[in-house]
Amino acid sequence: MQKFFVLFFDYRPQLELLSNAQRGELLLALFDYAQYGKKPHLDQVTNMAFSFIAAQIDRDKQKYEEKCQKGRKNAQKRWSAECQPIPSHPNTKEKENTKDKTNTKEKEKKTDFDPPSPFEEQVFSLYHHICISFPPCMAITEGRRKAIQNLHRKGFGLEEFKQVFEAAQQSSFLKGENSRKWTAGFDWMIDETNIAKVLEGNYNDAYSQDKPSYNLEELAQFGMHIPEL
Numbered sequence: 001m002q003k004f005f006v007l008f009f010d011y012r013p014q015l016e017l018l019s020n021a022q023r024g025e026l027l028l029a030l031f032d033y034a035q036y037g038k039k040p041h042l043d044q045v046t047n048m049a050f051s052f053i054a055a056q057i058d059r060d061k062q063k064y065e066e067k068c069q070k071g072r073k074n075a076q077k078r079w080s081a082e083c084q085p086i087p088s089h090p091n092t093k094e095k096e097n098t099k100d101k102t103n104t105k106e107k108e109k110k111t112d113f114d115p116p117s118p119f120e121e122q123v124f125s126l127y128h129h130i131c132i133s134f135p136p137c138m139a140i141t142e143g144r145r146k147a148i149q150n151l152h153r154k155g156f157g158l159e160e161f162k163q164v165f166e167a168a169q170q171s172s173f174l175k176g177e178n179s180r181k182w183t184a185g186f187d188w189m190i191d192e193t194n195i196a197k198v199l200e201g202n203y204n205d206a207y208s209q210d211k212p213s214y215n216l217e218e219l220a221q222f223g224m225h226i227p228e229l
Contacts, residue, residue, distance in 0.1 A: 005030065005057045006060060010118035013122050014121065014122055014125045017049075017129045018045065022042075022045070022046045026050055029050055030054070030057070033057065034061075044136065045129050048125055048128050049125060052121045052125075055115065056115070120140065120145055121140075123148050123158070123161050124137060126161055130166055131186075132169070133175050134185060134186070144186070144190065147187075151195075156195075160195075164199060165189065167203070168189055168203070170205070171203040174198075
């Protein structure tokens with residue numbers, strides 16, 4: 001049985017989003033999960049950080065078990081070879097072993113799942129920490145990961161994502177106060193076109209169509225032609 005689990009430095013930005021009490025609950029929950037497989041009951045933000053780290057614990061545990069199983073199989077093979085006569089065609093045996101190893105590696109490559117990067121996990125964590133008025137993002141899908149990766153390649157960092165999420169959280173329109181009662185979500189916020197509109201202030205309350213920031217009569221007094229004033 002594995003008697004340890006690993007915490008990476010990449011988790012620090014996520015942990016800094018939590019309070020001291022939340023970090024304490026998270027640490028104890030990780031110990032219980034790694035040792036006993038016990039899943040905790042945490043608040044939404046803490047549970048998001050727990051899910052990322054627990055997934056890494058599961059992957060590490062699986063690799064450890066596979067390594068132990070491989071060691072046991074190798075030991076069994078050595079023991080069997082010592083108890084059996086030397087084969088008459090050793091070269092053929094070596095070719096078969098090489099073929100088996102190649103097939104095993106190919107199968108492992110096909111079943112490997114590329115886990116979310118620390119940057120992607122931090123973007124999801126920022127959304128749940130800031131956009132508390134919006135629907136939670138329940139799954140890190142391949143489409144969402146590709147959208148985040150595309151923005152990251154164009155120089156869009158955590159600070160830019162933070163600005164978008166904060167602007168959305170402060171926008172009454174995006175939170176459903178519009179004629180259609182429509183509410184934005186995570187997928188809408190990571191769309192490149194929508195991001196530009198949010199950062200330009202198109203959805204700020206000060207620029208709402210119901211509350212114009214200009215006065216037509218005042219513009220007319222300055223000599224500007226205002227049709228149908």
